[in-house]
Amino acid sequence: MGPAGACWRGGRGPCGLRRWLSSCAVAPRVCVVGSGPAGFYTAQHILKHHGEARVDIYEKLPVPFGLVRFGVAPDHPEVKNVTNTFTQTARSERCAYYGNVTVGRDVTVAELQRCYHAVVLSYGAEDHRVLGIPGENLSGVYSAREFVGWYNGLPESQDLKPDLSCETALVLGHGNVALDIARILLSPLQLLRKTDITDGSLAALACSKVKRVWLVGRRGPLQVAFTIKELREMINLPGARAVLDPADFTGLENTIKGAPRPTKRLTELMIKTALEKPVEKAVEAQTAAPREWGLKFQRSPQEVLPSADGRRARGVRLALTRLQGSGDSAKAIPTGDTEELECGLVLSSIGYRSVPLEPAVPFDAQRGVIPNSSGRVEGVPGLYCSGWVKRGATGVIITTMNDSFDTAQSVLEDLQRGVLDVATSREGFGAVESILRSRGVRPVSFSDWEKIDAAEVARGRAAGKPREKIVDPQEMLQLISH
Incomplete structure (x- = not known):
């Protein structure tokens, strides 16, 4: 697959897709589970190459960025600069971030599929x-x-x-x-x-x-x-x-x-x-x-x-x-x-190693991945995966970027071919919000995260560090409830 900005000739490339997709009557709603590099790169590619699509990103922690925050060594700050690009994506009018939501517990994949035209699992390797x-x-x-x-x-x-x-x-x-x-x-x-x-x-x-x-x-x-x-x-x-x-x-x-x-x-x-x-x-x-x-x-x-x-x-x-x-x-x-x-x-x-999300989602325990073809989950139309849960826990951020663009491209192609039924509108977060409320879950928005971020940077400055990470999710939630 070529670089993200590549403009391919013919109807199948991003430019042809963009022209065709922007004429769709109903804006496709896509949900991404996981806010690490795989989740953000998948969202970025869909938003870039589809002028109408809306993407919601769900994350089980209040804070985003996955292994960029929790895996990259503290003395490698330059590697963490990708969060600037992710932040731009999250601030897009057609993108929303919902932290503190555990998919599989607070809301099921089947429920998400009823609320969105496509669901992409990008939750990485939690073991x-x-x-x-x-x-x-x-x-x-x-x-x-x-x-x-x-x-x-x-x-x-x-x-x-x-x-x-x-x-x-x-x-x-x-x-x-x-x-x-x-x-x-x-x-x-x-x-x-x-x-x-x-x-x-x-x-x-x-x-x-x-x-x-x-x-x-x-x-x-x-x-x-x-x-x-x-x-x-x-x-x-x-x-x-x-x-x-x-x-x-x-x-x-x-x-x-x-x-x-x-x-x-x-x-x-x-x-x-x-x-x-x-x-x-x-x-x-x-x-x-x-x-x-x-x-x-x-x-x-x-x-x-x-x-x-x-x-x-x-x-x-x-x-x-x-x-x-x-x-x-x-x-x-x-x-x-x-x-x-x-x-x-x-x-x-x-x-x-990746772990199964819930019994309803296919999982190859031997390889620790969701069985898929170019990110399309086998046997479950409308369900996709990207990143480590798609190919195993290997490679660096650039590998994950290309892999996620590949999955995003599968979603775009399925929209164009009519594999995904966009004739009926889906409510997206509007419907998920009432499910979460009924279960006592309070999602964290991206502007909430920016308050946590500002507090961490301020604490870090006082100690002569780039930031002092807050490690207790309860403290994070208290910080944004004021």
């Missing part, structure tokens, strides 16, 4: 993939999702209270989220104080004893999922030195000669870091670095080992692996050998 090994429920073991949610102000993660009293942490996974976690654990406090990290997590990190983080992956250096920007940031982190074993990179210079440029550059940076001998002047600084981190390859977690009292994690037993095949499709096969790594904190960063 994490489990390791499925003994000991993963011990104290001191956390999923990346809850740990990231904890330092980013996700309401459901605010009672996490991770135990940071150990010296060594082990992160299972070699993706950007794994590097984010390692960086937050090892960053100097003066860097974090200038970010929108929550007050409570900043206080906990100030008392943290963690000074060593190992990032463990089942496969080798050529299969890591993190990107060069995040790796470089980690290598240049003040007060922390990288510990990479040169033996892990033997012979890789030749292997990567024909590799795609991003893989080549990333591997070259790892090799350079592994082989780097500190120059004389920097030797003292290097040895004086109070903290360290390293990458461990070809190791697969077998068991989280319990402390003497059987309650806490004291380490992880890892199965050593060998690679079968090459490149992205290489599989990690256990060799039969194992090793134990001592650590008091284990963070599992092996991926997020």
